[in-house]
Amino acid sequence: MTDVIIIGGGIVGLATALQLKQQRPGLSVVLIEKEPAVARHQTGHNSGVIHSGLYYKPGSLKATNCIRGYRMLLDFCDQEGIPYELCGKIVVATKQEEISQLDTLYERGQLNGLGGLRKLTLAEMREIEPHVNGVAGMFVPQTGIIDYKQVSEKYAERFQALGGELRLNERVEQVTPGTSLSIVVTNKGRYETKLVVNCAGLYSDKIAQLTQPGGVDLRIVPFRGEYYKIRPEKHYLVRNLIYPVPDPNFPFLGVHFTRMIHGGVEAGPNAVLAFQREGYHKSDIDIKELFETLTWPGFQKVAAKYWETGLGEMYRSFSKSAFTKALQALIPEIRETDLENGGAGVRAQACDRTGGLLDDFAILESERAINVCNAPSPAATSSLSIGQTVSEKVLARF
Structure with a gap:
């Protein structure tokens, strides 16, 4: 026993x-x-x-x-x-309408006890990440x-x-x-x-x-996050970590750039419904698991609410050019030819019966x-x- x-x-x-x-x-x-x-x-x-x-x-x-x-x-x-390595990251507002959410994140970080947060102009962002673009930003020193x-x-x-x-x-x-x-x-x-x-x-x-x-x-709804790797000759475009301002209504952080501890730079992930709980590839399908997801009332409500966002994520999953375009909002110099296929992860996202994605x-x-x-x-x-x-x-x- x-x-x-x-x-x-x-x-x-x-x-x-x-x-x-x-x-x-x-x-x-x-x-x-x-x-x-x-x-x-x-x-x-x-x-x-x-x-x-x-x-x-x-x-x-x-x-x-x-x-x-x-x-x-x-x-x-x-x-x-x-x-x-505690290299820090910058969070970038790429549009004027994202600045209020950036301010909210700044206030939230302070309430959570994060010291050293700094609001940044574009010129200040480029002192940290020379190839970034945006209208405002924030430096978070604790990220590693x-x-x-x-x-x-x-x-x-x-x-x-x-x-x-x-x-x-x-x-x-x-x-x-x-x-x-x-x-x-x-x-x-x-x-x-x-x-x-x-x-x-x-x-x-x-x-x-x-x-x-x-x-x-509640049910676990699997979301696959797919990454690209930046070709070694373009690693200079990213010094550390560059994130967008996240959509406050969606529990994902958006495509971003991450320098890895063992070397290399990843770009991504998107967030698409996985057709299998451990489905790391587009071709991975488990009919029983997919049926359970699609028939869960909570998921149906999520799909009805976020169908437009979901279609955009799915489009990026199958279109490298669309994925590149999303990355260019942060680093305009990035090109489709700079991206190599990377890995993928699957996030276990709990969803309640009312369509709430548990945060x-x-x-x-x-x-x-x-x-x-x-x-x-x-x-x-x-x-x-x-x-x-x-x-x-x-x-x-x-």
Whole structure:
């Protein structure tokens, strides 16, 4: 019998496992991951940005966990010798009508405790990023770059060194909550546990439905973000990170430029509906999963509300010239021939029945389970803080 079973070996599951073993060494904790290695999905496909906490509503779980998690992440990396760089970024208003939203971000950043934010004229922006264009901007010094796969592997190493068990290549097939214990059945065995912690990312709603007999009133809608790489001879166009002012009604940050910790520059991502939860390519289709998405009332409301934005994202997905045009709003010199095919990630975006795309982290609790059902960006930056938040909820049960 195990005290706690954690489902999901992404950065949030690993951070939760590590925090539990650090806070309560005698607790027996098993982490189950269906892949042959950790960080294979959202964690291993993200852009490697250390987020500052600029965008998030003050007092929200995103804001509080990002700000606390930021410091915890940097401290962890300093202790473990994991390289990172706090290079800063600029957020650019490319049109006059975006300046009010830029001002809102500036105020929000100050409320979230970010020091050193600077409003910029075009001339000042070009001192930082010589090839950028826009009508106004803001410098955010706290933003950085890192390799979250490396961070996750170190979490796993530390967790196991503390006596935690990591079970790879093992897929959870059934969870049966009981009065005193839950039964977790995988393709390799059967476990009895006092508590299930669900950090299954793209399948977190599916696991939550197993742990809560009444079900949960949200679904994960997968959005694929596709990137291009900038050809090496054009890396000089981007010194660090260049972001647009995001659409306040849409939970994505827009196409941007990111210098990577291991070298190179990425451009993107767009945000298109993935036809499979782990669909990293346009050709990846799972008919059952796609049908579940399309028939979810919440998604239908989202599609009705954002169809024009969605069509634009889809058009950019299939048109390199359209993608280039979006990038040219930030760097006019970029050309279609400067872009090479890059990778893609899939974001697990929770959507409720009313058509709300959940903006904040969502943690749902039942008698025998704690379900982390919405942990999009900045979950990687916030991982140790989210892990602490979840572990405190776990330890309150023991």
